[in-house]
Amino acid sequence: GSKDDSTGSGSGDGKIVLGFSQVGAESGWRTANTKSIQDSAKAAGIELKFADAQGKQENQITAIRSFITQKVDVIAFSPVVTSGWDAVLKEAKDAGIPVILTDRAVDSQDTSLYVTFLGSDFIEEGKKAGQWLVDQYKGKTGPVSIVELQGTTGAAPAIDRQKGFADTIAADPNLKIVKSQTGDFTRAQGKTVMETFLQSTPKIDVLYAHNDDMGLGAIEAIEAAGKKPGTDIKIITVDAVKDGMTALSEGKINYIVECSPLLGPQLMDVVKQVKSGGSPEKRILTKETTFTQEQAKTELPNRQY
């Protein structure tokens, strides 16, 4: 083994080397996230070692281990799943490499295994979506039938966004989820499933989609069925990607909960901080908001993804 000094593979010039393991490229959101990280690393003068796990935990573990082998300075990754990181994180800890979680959390009990978790809270997103709905129908009587387009079955965002939403709307007995099916986070599935929802459900008042893409697919289906999205059927989605915002501003979507992929700049700051011996707080929430149709109109121009 080559006896590299602490700067590890940092090519001599003391440049910080960051190993980042991405979940994969399962959606436009994810690609935007990747871009943001790559760009801001360049901007911050940090050497980025990027590994795409193609949605597989094993690949991600492999990547992290390989980062350890390559003696990078800092490791950051968005875990595919919440569980099962203790072992590899411990290895990193033993190798004295600080680890930063981005976008998704892990459920390790020993929180000393990672420096901080930087990213959004899916349950919170679900809650926000639910809250808006509750407010909309405050004081109104009569049942409201909701259909839900879930994300990929078993994926963390899908589970949490469902949970947060369900918990919140429980407050109003009128709000009922009549049908709920996975749309795999994709437009095509979103459309197909919505078509069937429309065919097999007597009356739909609200659609809650776990991401914009499924929502956009659903809009196609709704229009094809001769209904007006946004008015005949209220639509709530999560993410606020550009296409979603456009639809929102056109009044086809009623409400979007933002889940920003642009973690890059924030991440780089934290990396620098960690490298210079600083200790950021354990949980850094990304600045995220929600958009109504009006807000969308003003926000849309300065969406770069």
Add this chain to the structure above:
Amino acid sequence: MTILKNRLFWPAVILVALLVVNMFTSNQFITVRDGHLFGTLPDILRGSAPLLLVALGMTLVIATGGIDLSVGSVMAISGAVACLLISDLGNQNSVGSVLLIIGVAIVVSLVLGLWNGALVAAVGIQPIIATLILMVAGRGVAQLITDGQIINVQSSPYATIATGFFLAMPVAFLIAVGAVVLTVLLTRRTALGLLLESVGGSPTASRLAGIRSRRITVMTYVVSGGLAGLAGLIYSANIKSADSISAGNLIELDAILAVVIGGTALIGGRFSIAGTVIGALLIQTLGVTVVAVGVPSKATLLFKAVIVVALCLSQSATFRQKVFGRIKPRPATAVRAEVPA
């Protein structure tokens, strides 16, 4: 009696059964609304088009004893190419240029098919690996084309090939039907079908009978590529955008399943296009039914498992014999003793 023996009888029965279920679950199963068919059935037919096309090509490939895993990636690429070009158009609604672009996308897919065929027939790589290469790399290429983002198009002529109607029938389905008819003509009106089955049956014997196995093999991969490309166009036109990541993801599995349900053996030889059609419709209908009857997503796979198990058992003559009573007497117990456990 003989109809009961037909391999396609039980798949057909299950298909009909599922359709009947949908009849009850759906508001309109099939009606006419503003001049075209509307309802669950038309939705199923339209939705099944991509799978039908892919499975069709797969049938020919499998008949030669091969397999094509790359179809999903080819779908992604053709969709990406088309949408990229269309989105650059000045007037996205000009029918001429859209048709031209569709042509380009198809040609690209044909070339990709040719690549597969060359690897299999000329280089002599096992089909599963040869096509795996394009399956993996192809999606990467598609993502490069779209830069990992979703490309939206606002072209009504393009959208028509998926969502439009012609003579009250969904265009997408008509395209699929057209492809099926063409393939049937191509294989059964010419000698192609016979030669395919012969090559699949035994490459050695076919060679000695003077059949140009290589050419035929290559051709099937080219056709498969082309049809996958067409499927990709319909897929992307359906959502008016190119989704290079999820387009045709895992469709190869459904396609192969459709072919096998249709009674074409994976080792090659005899193939049945009618069977494939039933298979594809069955799979599509199954997907819709799952949603319609509101099976919770966590139970969806179990539901599918049950259906597939039922399917493969129903197709086994031996099983039917055992269940619906055997004609022959069971072997005498005399030897049962000799049969080692």
Add this chain to the structure above:
Amino acid sequence: MTTVDMTPATNKSNSPTNPRRRVYLPNTKYIPILATLTLLLIMYFTGVANYRNFGQPSVVVNLFRDNAVLLVVAVGMTFVIITGGIDLSVGAVISMTTTLTATLLAGGWPPLVVLPLVLLLGALLGAGMGAVIHFFKVEPFIATLAGLFLARGIALFINQNSIPIRDKLWKSLSEYRIVLADGVVTKVTSVTAVVVVLIAAAVLAWTRFGRNVYAVGGNADSALLMGLPVGRTKIAVYTLSGFCAALGGVLFSINSTSGWALQGQGLELDAIAACVIGGVLLTGGSGYVFGSLLGVMVYGLIQTIITFQGDLNAAWTRIIIGLLLFGFIVLQRVVTRRAK
């Protein structure tokens, strides 16, 4: 019971090679493996030449640790493919095993009960599919695809969330480090995998069962007429594959002290690919466990190179994997042809 046609359609075992190779060349059958090995080494040293720290022994050692699961699964798959079959259920069986293991352990079951239980379950599922394939003459593809749906369905039904494993035994197993040399450590998982490979190789080469596997793959109908236990062999290989998958699942749950219903998605394809790269013929009748081992190594090495390259986004990752695979396979073909 079984009816045998006078001329079986399944007699394609030797179609890729020239069935009329009349002149006997000594051990041409090892050429593919040797070619693969050589190319593998070439690939490795190219890596060493191009990337810092690639030469470290730990890179090679980790290759085994990171691919332990794939390795074990590929071993089972090798048996199945040699009989001319295919097993799509392995990835799902892994997910089922990990989920079940995690759930049971979380439910406070004793690990020494859970371990044999899940292994047995995997084997049973395999046996079930084997039985369906043999007795009802169902295409292995459909039968095992049903198995896939079933296994993953069960997993999702048990629990969609990923479940952490806090059991002591599992934890200690996953953290136990076996020091090979200073700075070179490996884990229980990789050792298990290697042991499995060795056992499997021995079984295939030196036992009646092993040889029957080849015979069935060579020509099932002839094998039957030769009085070989075709049915038992077929069922046995799927049982074995199911067992290996379950074992893979256990290793998985050890490696990542957790269980998840989406674990090991698409792993079946990786395993099949690894076998085929290692020279196992999908038409059945020929191949070696050692070949599959090499196949897995090729897969792993490609992954390693990708990570060391370190500046590839998703798109390029896939493209490069494809290209490396392409280059490898084609060279393999060429070398093998030359040698023959």
Add this chain to the structure above:
Amino acid sequence: MGEPSPVLEMTGIRKVFPGVVALDGVDFRLFPGEIHALMGENGAGKSTLIKVLTGVYDIDGGDITLGGAAVRFTGPLQSQKAGVSTVYQEVNLCTNLSVAENIFIGREPRRLGRIQWGLMRKRAAELLARLDLNLDVSASLDTYSLAIQQMVAIARAVDVSARVLILDEPTSSLDASEVEQLFKVMRRLKEEGVAILFVSHFLDQVYEVSDRLTVLRNGKLIGEYKTAELPQVQLVEKMIGKELAVLDDLENKAQRTRAKTAEAAPILSATGLGRTGAIAPFDLTINAGEVVGLAGLLGSGRTELARLLFGADRADSGTLQIDGKDVTLRSPQAAMKHGIAFSSENRRTEGILGELTVRENIILALQASRGWTRPIPRRKQDELVDKYIKALQIRPADPEREVRMLSGGNQQKVLLARWLITEPRLLIIDEPTRGIDVGAKAEIQKLVAELSDGGVAVLFVSAELEEVLRLSHKIEVLRDRRLVEELENTEGVDADRIMQTIASGATS
């Protein structure tokens, strides 16, 4: 000998396949220490009887008693365990395994469950040596010619100490010398009290070894006779149910007088053509209307030679001229373009396509030469097919039946028909009469004669020397994969003369 109780008795056996009654109330007895020939035309039901007995097919009616006990086997595995050792028609071995394994698989010598490869190879070599074969037993079986494979199958069967030994057309592609070896072994086993069931279409062989014979016709039992008491002619009558004119008519045309081929230009002439490891460079010219026979022991390279002329294997030395023009045959298609046809000796793996129907199998080659874009009109197909089904008496005469459901001999006829309808100028037929019954064999020989009279050149390869002598104008003698001598088939040329050449290996 007196009549002890039969070791095997089958009574009222019935077996129905979709569309055919293969066996209808057949009785059969087999006594210990006898060699019992089972006779019948192609499709009479011989193989089916054997497969029913050994449990490959299950019975639709009738009883089987083995050594007094009623049995009904569920498969070869069980019948073997019960002491019935069988060589089925067609070579049923695993060509991907080594010779030694093919002989021993299922009963390999083991210590502590571990196969003793060394010992196994040693035993295999010894066993084959007893049959006068010295092969590399660790080579995989597909490196050997079909005849060799047949010998291996026999070796496997005779090695197990069985009560009953069944041989279904074991000699179909063996040469005289191998047949002799086999008979030696059979006689030895007979002495040891083994009951042997023997199927063959070679009457002389039957008369040479068998003590008793049972005749089947169209799945029905005709009768059981002591071989010594049944003259050949009567036997043939019982088999085909009518007198066989063609046979003797061909018998007495011993030497074929050369047809008007005096001025005929050579269709094909090879000079120094060869392929390393397969066949040494040879010179050969074939004229229109000429029948050229290839004689030689098994493995002498006849098939290899034939394959070169068809482009099935590529020659790596020498030149080939067709109609005086230099050509290189890169592929079978190339050869077919020049009007060459080749029917392989290995009908099972290189010939018929089991899943396809008789019709499809017959038109395959013709269709291939026309290319897929120009299908043969269905009417035309049916005409052609019907014509040859009649001409070759393919039974059952159902063009839409899958070929794998035909009996071995009928499959061979289908294969011949495939090439005949291509109306070749040079017809290369390798072991065309393998497993074909007396009647049909005579028909085929007549056909060859007619073809050559009609100006077609024929390259005739057969393990049966008499046949070669009867048909050929010119005989090429091969030995150790080289062409050692060319003989005009004139008076004085006979089997002995040729065996002599083969033995002495006179190199011209």
